[in-house]
Amino acid sequence: MxxxxxxxEYIYSIADNSLILGQQLSELCGxxxxxxxxxxxxxMALDLLGQTRSYYQYVAQLxxxxxxEDDIAYLRTERQYKNVLLVEQPSTHFGYVIGRQFLFDxxxxxxxxxxxxxxxxxxxxxxxxxxxxxxxxxxxxxxxxKRLGDGTKVSHDKIQEAINHLWPYTEELFDxxxxxxxxxxxxxxxxxxxxxxxxVAAVSEIITEATLTLPETKWYQRGGKKGIHTExxxxxxxxxxxxxxxxxxxxx
Amino acid sequence: xxxxxxxxxxxxxEQRIARDEKIEPKDWMPEKxxxxxIRQISQHAHSEIVGMLPEGNWITRAxxxxxxxxxxxxxQDEAGHGLYLYSACETLGxxxxxLYDQLHSGKAKYSSIFNYxxxxxxxIGAIGWLVDGAAIINQVPLCSTSYGPxxxxxxxxxxxxxxxxxxxxxxxxxxxxxxxxxxEMAQDALNRWWWPxxxxxxxxxxxxxHTAQSMKWxxxxxxxxxxxxxxxxxxxxxxxxxxxxIPDPELKWNEERKSYDFGPIDWDEFWQVVxxxxxxxxxxxxxxxxxxEEGEWVxxxxxxxxxxxxxxxxxxxx
Numbered sequence: 342m343x344x345x346x347x348x349x350e351y352i353y354s355i356a357d358n359s360l361i362l363g364q365q366l367s368e369l370c371g372x373x374x375x376x377x378x379x380x381x382x383x384x385m386a387l388d389l390l391g392q393t394r395s396y397y398q399y400v401a402q403l404x405x406x407x408x409x410e411d412d413i414a415y416l417r418t419e420r421q422y423k424n425v426l427l428v429e430q431p432s433t434h435f436g437y438v439i440g441r442q443f444l445f446d447x448x449x450x451x452x453x454x455x456x457x458x459x460x461x462x463x464x465x466x467x468x469x470x471x472x473x474x475x476x477x478x479x480x481x482x483x484x485x486x487k488r489l490g491d492g493t494k495v496s497h498d499k500i501q502e503a504i505n506h507l508w509p510y511t512e513e514l515f516d517x518x519x520x521x522x523x524x525x526x527x528x529x530x531x532x533x534x535x536x537x538x539x540x541v542a543a544v545s546e547i548i549t550e551a552t553l554t555l556p557e558t559k560w561y562q563r564g565g566k567k568g569i570h571t572e573x574x575x576x577x578x579x580x581x582x583x584x585x586x587x588x589x590x591x592x593x
Numbered sequence: 594x595x596x597x598x599x600x601x602x603x604x605x606x607e608q609r610i611a612r613d614e615k616i617e618p619k620d621w622m623p624e625k626x627x628x629x630x631i632r633q634i635s636q637h638a639h640s641e642i643v644g645m646l647p648e649g650n651w652i653t654r655a656x657x658x659x660x661x662x663x664x665x666x667x668x669q670d671e672a673g674h675g676l677y678l679y680s681a682c683e684t685l686g687x688x689x690x691x692l693y694d695q696l697h698s699g700k701a702k703y704s705s706i707f708n709y710x711x712x713x714x715x716x717i718g719a720i721g722w723l724v725d726g727a728a729i730i731n732q733v734p735l736c737s738t739s740y741g742p743x744x745x746x747x748x749x750x751x752x753x754x755x756x757x758x759x760x761x762x763x764x765x766x767x768x769x770x771x772x773x774x775x776x777e778m779a780q781d782a783l784n785r786w787w788w789p790x791x792x793x794x795x796x797x798x799x800x801x802x803h804t805a806q807s808m809k810w811x812x813x814x815x816x817x818x819x820x821x822x823x824x825x826x827x828x829x830x831x832x833x834x835x836x837x838x839i840p841d842p843e844l845k846w847n848e849e850r851k852s853y854d855f856g857p858i859d860w861d862e863f864w865q866v867v868x869x870x871x872x873x874x875x876x877x878x879x880x881x882x883x884x885x886e887e888g889e890w891v892x893x894x895x896x897x898x899x900x901x902x903x904x905x906x907x908x909x910x911x
Contacts, residue, residue, distance in 0.1 A: 367652045367665050371645035372880065374888025376676045383669040387662060394658050411657045435891045491901060492894025499890065584656035584714060591772055593656040593714075593764075 343461075343527045349400055350423065350520035351530050352464070354566060355452070356396030357424035360414060361574075362445060363389030364581055365432060374435055381481055385442070388474040395467045415585035419578055420568040427510040429565065429574050433503070436489060436496075440503035443482035447543045448514045448536065450475045455531040464529065483547045490551025497552065504548070505556045512561035514540070610810060615741035618684035626810060629803070630740050631685050632701075633812060638678035639696045639703035641671045643877050647711040648720060656714055663760060664717060670753045677749070681742040697882045705863065706793045708871030715768055715775075715782035721761015723783075723790040723828065729754050730824050731794060734814035762831065769835040776836075783832065784840040791855075792863040794821040800860075825853050 366386035373379030397410035404413075428445055432438045453475055456468035489500035515537045517525070524530025548555055564570065584593070594602075602621050609616065616622055645668050652668065655661035679689050695701035706724055711717065732754065735747040768779035795801055795817035807813035815823070825844075832839050843856030865871070 364653060367661070370652055370665060370668050371642075371649035371672070372884045374884070374891035376642075376672050376679075378888075378891070380669055380672050380676070383665060383672070387665055387669070390658060390662050390665070394662070397658070414658050435888065488895050488898040489891070492896075492898040493890070495890045496894030496897075580653040583654045588656070588772075588774060591656075591775060593660055593767060 343523055343529055345403055347520040347523045348461075348529065349403055350518075351524040352396050352400050353421075353423040354518065354521065355456075356393055356400070357422050358428050358445070358449070359389040359396070360393040361422070361424045361577065362428040362441075363387075363393060364577060365428065365441075366438075368580075369432060369438065382438070385474075385478050385481070388471075388478070392467060392471050392474070395470075399463050399467075411585065415582050419570055419574055422565075422570070422574070422578070423568060424565050425510065425513045426562055426565040426571055427507065427514065429571055429577060430507060430510065431573050434499060436499040436503035437507070439482055439485045439489060440500060440507045442478065443486050443547070444504075444507055444511055444544065446475060446479040446482050447547075448511075448540055450479050451536045451539055451543075452531055452533070455536070459529050459531075460527065461529040486547055486553070487551045490548075490553040500551070501553050504553060508556050509558050509560065509562050511540075511544075513563040513566060516563060516566055518566050610739050613737075613811075614739075615744065616739050617741045625806075627685050629806065629810070629812065630743065631682055631687050633807075634678055634682040634685075634740075634743055635687075635692045635695065636702055636704075638675050638682060638692065639701055640707065641675035641678060642696075643703045643707045643881060644724075645671050645675075646877055646880050647707055647709070647873070648717060650711050651714060651717050654714070655717075660764070667721070667757050667760065670757070674746075674750050674753070677746045678743075681740075681746045684742045693885060697878070697885065699869070699878070702867070704793060705866045705871060706789050707877060708866050708874045709785070709789055710873050713778050713782060715765070715778040716786070718761050718764030718768060718779065719782035719786040721757050722765050722831070723761075723786050724793065725754050725758040725761055726828060727790050727793045727824050729758060730820050730827070735812070737811070737814075739811045762835075765837070766835045769837055779835075780837055783837050787840050788858065788862075789866075791821055791824070791858055792860075794824060796860070796863070822852055825855055829853055 363386045366382050366389065370379065370383045370386070373382055393414065394410050397413040400413050401408040401410055427441060430437065430441055432441075450472070453468040453471045457465050457472060459465040459468065486500065489496040491497070515533045517532060517534050521530055521533070525532045545555065603623055606616075606621065606623060606626075616626075648664065648668050648671075652661065652665055655664050679692060682692060683689060692701070696703065711720070729751060732747055732751050736744055736751055738744045738747070765779050765783075768775040770776075798804060798816045798818045801817050804813060804816055808816075829839055829844065841856045843854065845854050846852075847854045866874070869875075
């Protein structure tokens, strides 16, 4: 039996990624490069927010005291969100949207493929459902990496610029935090460090096919898993939390 | 083709419409029929796409996860409606790019209601309840319109719109039953959206230039004024049910007509918004044109990649 606080922390480290990336994608709805892409990005946002709700409903149940999924989603302080820095990177242009999505999707799928065998039945069930969705996300973002990389000179340069910017944020995905250790020991959680090799191989394959390169980086950015976020995060949360903060304790 | 032959085709065509037969893309049709349909279907498609913007404005700030997901799905439905309406329009021999050009250059119109701002969360409820409510009244008769691809698209659109309308009403009901602040928010939204929603059903019959021809082609089955009355009669009891007040002091049940009498509509405001002077005409167009222009390099990349892949396949085949 795992310590409840650690279990909740562990769930945050997975669920908050879905929330923040879902929020970022949802902001683009209505502004995509064409209708088909707009609809596809919204689909991914819907999947991610759906996963978020399942995780947070579980957390609310663990916390008790009549907490709801919305308390978990909206009423934490910035330091209490445990998403990686990668997913909070801004949607500077479509290349960044796709780059961010791709670099996360590859990890996300590897994670869920392991999490489906978790000894925690709820997490296993959420993961199993998520695998179908995230497989599609990965296909979508990989296809776009190839289109942009091997499309025109302009698109090649733009997606390469995005990958160069985003790649230093990927190492954090594999950091194992104190709460994770207990989750791994109890066979509830996944040891993220063990996913790195498959991740780099999968990413490299697509990047090469897209005629792109991964940048040589000696320094990686990290902090999100400890709740130390980038300056973008505060604005993102201001939007997300606006109604709940302005009108507390109401039903919507 | 001689004048006599055309006249003959024209007669056969009108007879088919009279028999309620569907006209399909490859059938002969009078040029005016084709043009009128391009105008109306594209206007409808543009309204769906521009309509995504005022509601999209609240996706990131929706007050709960349930509401966020529902709103996101709703706005996505509108993108879907746009997609199949543009496709229906393309069957009349016009490309999506041409239609976008007409929208972006201001030549084509879209529903004026989307030139009003969504300034509180309750506006999302009001749009679903009133704007989608009015849209359904406009659109249900189109499910049996004469042009096949449009009629079929409308069947699906109407199903989804009626779901949106219930969803909007449910947002308003929740607010109206909530705290005094929430109720005030709901009433304020109703006050601002009521009159524009009535205008959405189009100018009065006396001023509507397309009505007569459109009735003949079953592109319209009731006049604007009839539709407006239907909307009012249907909506007033709903407002009463949730304890909100329609902002019209002259609104009164007329026992003789079995309908509501209502106050005068400010048509000056309507025409001003149509002409481009509404509160959001400019930012809506900037958002549409901006998305299209910023997306150009992405669309170019997709085309270029597809060509390269095609060439590779051809080479392999050789």
